[in-house]
Amino acid sequence: MQLRDARNAGDAAAAILRRAGCRPTAQRLLVLQALGGGGHVTADDILVHARERYPSINPSTVYRTLDALVAAGIARRTDLGSDRLYFEVARTHRHHHVVCQECGAVEHLHDAALAALAPAVAAETGYRLTPDQEIAIPAICPACQSAAPADAEKGHHHHAHP
């Protein structure tokens, strides 16, 4: 049945969880799987994904699992400028995000691209950039640039989160 399937499919995932001191339950494997796409997802995205295979899973469980994964350094909580929290698999190297204001698409930006920022900020304000926080940069993605010359008001496409 579903329980066993989920557990078998996620041998590597189970190991990841164990290493983090978490018991590999079906629910947690599904959360990890939803995160595994490499994209940026909300708790609700994860819940929806998990419910497909495990309908009884509860939001609390998703939130608690995410907390545990973040604490274990497996997941990362990311502010993308909206009112909800986003989560992604933790990467080893720091990166930032460009977020399309039209469709919500998100891309990574190497830390190096912001190299010039720290000195400029320090010079103007004396503030020092934190070495581990990510910066969310509102922007327009290439697809939306060509698709919608200037209709900011109406037809928000909202492609899925990439």
Place this chain on the structure above:
Amino acid sequence: MQLRDARNAGDAAAAILRRAGCRPTAQRLLVLQALGGGGHVTADDILVHARERYPSINPSTVYRTLDALVAAGIARRTDLGSDRLYFEVARTHRHHHVVCQECGAVEHLHDAALAALAPAVAAETGYRLTPDQEIAIPAICPACQSAAPADAEKGHHHHAHP
């Protein structure tokens, strides 16, 4: 009584409201006044300020007034990376924000300081920066740099919003 006082003190403010097509009520003048400090405040900050002079003012009124002021271009809704919304008086020139992760202090950053950013973002991702969105940059303010060498965990000072 309070009503008249508030109204007299805010002749210029009343004019601002009228120009925006808003009737200058005591409540709105107080919202404007709370915003007037030039800082970044939450709806609740404004509510607290307004209640000092007008105890019966309601959160809904603050929110509705802020909506109106934002729509009129008088106020600006600003994402400072927290879970609540911040508001400030709209400036004519675009600027960004550095936000101290230790105490919450906020400073402005001239758009020019980010001049190098747009080309770097375009080169790496193809995304184009939006001309009117602000970027919130998490950082550590000078005061917190010297005050707290490395106690990220405990003594969060949380000075008032500047």
Place this chain on the structure above:
DNA sequence: ATAAGTGCAAAACATTTGCACTTTG
């Protein structure tokens, strides 16, 4: 008078928490 603005109570949200029950090791 008429439209705009207000207060209140209730709803909408995303997220958190207390607690009893179930699962894992």
Place this chain on the structure above:
DNA sequence: CAAAGTGCAAATGTTTTGCACTTAT
């Protein structure tokens, strides 16, 4: 079995909304 994890229901905190009442013009 004990500890960890789960579901459920209720609470949280911020923001929004419906509606009847008040105020500004």
